[in-house]
Amino acid sequence: MTEIETPSIRVLLCDDHVVVRAGLLALLDSAPGIEVVGEAGSGEEAVALAEKLRPDVVLMDLQLGAGIDGVEATRQIAPTGVHVLVLTTYDTDADITRAIGAGATGYLLKAERPEELFSAIHAAAQGRTTLSPPVASIVMARMRSPQPTLTERELEILGQLAQGLGNRDIARALFISEATVKTHLGRIYDKLGVDTRAGAVSVAKEQRLLG
Amino acid sequence: MTEIETPSIRVLLCDDHVVVRAGLLALLDSAPGIEVVGEAGSGEEAVALAEKLRPDVVLMDLQLGAGIDGVEATRQIAPTGVHVLVLTTYDTDADITRAIGAGATGYLLKAERPEELFSAIHAAAQGRTTLSPPVASIVMARMRSPQPTLTERELEILGQLAQGLGNRDIARALFISEATVKTHLGRIYDKLGVDTRAGAVSVAKEQRLLG
DNA sequence: CCCTGCGTCAACCGATCGGTTGACGCAGGT
DNA sequence: ACCTGCGTCAACCGATCGGTTGACGCAGGG
Structure with missing residues (x-):
């Protein structure tokens, strides 16, 4: 042996x-x-x-x-x-x-x-x-049912959102216009099935999409 | 032995x-x-x-x-x-x-x-x-430095907030006036060191104040 | 008895948000 | 060459939010 x-x-x-x-x-x-x-x-x-x-x-x-x-x-x-x-x-x-x-x-x-x-x-x-x-x-x-995946950019927006920043601040932080931020937010709301920023942050934290 | x-x-x-x-x-x-x-x-x-x-x-x-x-x-x-x-x-x-x-x-x-x-x-x-x-x-x-503790009521508000509800909806859900909701929110912002609802939800989730 | 903390409510204002529509350029894949 | 997805931007509107001040009742502790 x-x-x-x-x-x-x-x-x-x-x-x-x-x-x-x-x-x-x-x-x-x-x-x-x-x-x-x-x-x-x-x-x-x-x-x-x-x-x-x-x-x-x-x-x-x-x-x-x-x-x-x-x-x-x-x-x-x-x-x-x-x-x-x-x-x-x-x-x-x-x-x-x-x-x-x-x-x-x-x-x-x-x-x-x-x-x-x-x-x-x-x-x-x-x-x-x-x-x-x-x-x-x-x-x-x-x-x-291939579930919506957030794009890189959308995750960035979401990150700023979770900091409690307003659209203007997010726009400045990412060097884009406020209008673009709103567009992204709209898509994020759609994908996460919410319709407010607080709801988005909540879902994001639950799905562990953010740190 | x-x-x-x-x-x-x-x-x-x-x-x-x-x-x-x-x-x-x-x-x-x-x-x-x-x-x-x-x-x-x-x-x-x-x-x-x-x-x-x-x-x-x-x-x-x-x-x-x-x-x-x-x-x-x-x-x-x-x-x-x-x-x-x-x-x-x-x-x-x-x-x-x-x-x-x-x-x-x-x-x-x-x-x-x-x-x-x-x-x-x-x-x-x-x-x-x-x-x-x-x-x-x-x-x-x-x-x-005894850190601010949220009251029962404030936690309730916070819970609704995390659902993405607006002030009116929160008010209805808790059978209080919209004004009261805003008062609570103001205090919550103070205690959590934020100044937006998204920020409040973010901090709350991080501190594990919510489920 | 007074004071504090908590929860409640009101009215007001400017700033911001949410929703919509429409548009452009660019990359990657067919 | 076409189409799709992504990211970008604009202008508009009503609804909502955030901040403020002031106020009331009620409970508990000093």
Whole structure:
């Protein structure tokens, strides 16, 4: 028994919460066929370690406190051929879309059962996709009725809006005319299904479209 | 060695994320002198199990998805003499204040080192308070300059505001005059340090004053 | 008993917003 | 070459907002 028959899947953890990381480490170490080869507390660290350790799977949280977020880290890691499995709390449309767009292999919620996590890690190691049921539903729903996506510019406007700025101030901040701001706002209202600025900010914060 | 010299501290976990719970379980079981006697996935469950199991410490997350939140659960558990140690992601003013007000014995962030968690659990078991450094800072700051607290009524107004309602609609919804709404809004602006409704919603969402 | 905080209401004003219509240039894709 | 999406701008209107001042009743604490 000096030979390992099935080599363990080498996993890199990325989560800014030390306690959660430690917990996952303890949890995964108890699972057969999975070996945690590294931990990262930030997106930058994850990118560096992914390159250095070349794990089979990176278990990635999206919310990473300061620095680049999980989506950006995924965007940098995925092209190197390392599979990224997103494990996060949020099941909002915007997060899922961005993560998939960034090249995530799978998307699991922390509310998922541990066995699901284990099998998702196995799946991800082979490049197969696993989605938590609620996430899958959202993806399906979006396929059916492609939900409006805010453009870059509109997000900028929204950002200023959330600062409580008036149209004139927004116009000055972005070097455009007040009329343009109003045009954008109108489209934003349409896409978000609201008709006031306060409502727009509210929805934006809920959908996590803003920081 | 049939006798246990120092009986283990009996801990009840409460977190709506199964993976996190499993992780914490694995982590705490590896710690000497700590024994996890139960797990709850909701506030209601935590209240019931706390009464039934009478643990030494309840490790409580604040965000619990559906049902009552961690603060409410704490409010119900604390009076029974069971110590509640809050372990959460958020270090916002409002959360800390509410948790302490509800009777939490300590307040730790998930970003804390596991050793801190262990010692905080020991401390909590004896009724001693442990605060994460950032949390302690916030508490101190608040002592120095008692930050404006929104009244019940103002929070109601704020809630309507976040729905994107106009003053007239808010007035109707709360059975008061439009003038009163404006008066409240003026005070809300003052307290939140903004001067527009969009700004107020933004700050409110950031401070987690609203759902 | 007085004072403070809270919630309520009124009337006024200028500034701003929300909605509309119509238009132009530019890029990317077919 | 065409079309679509995006970003830009203009002018207009009524409705709404933000700010102000002043006022009342009621509860709780000193």
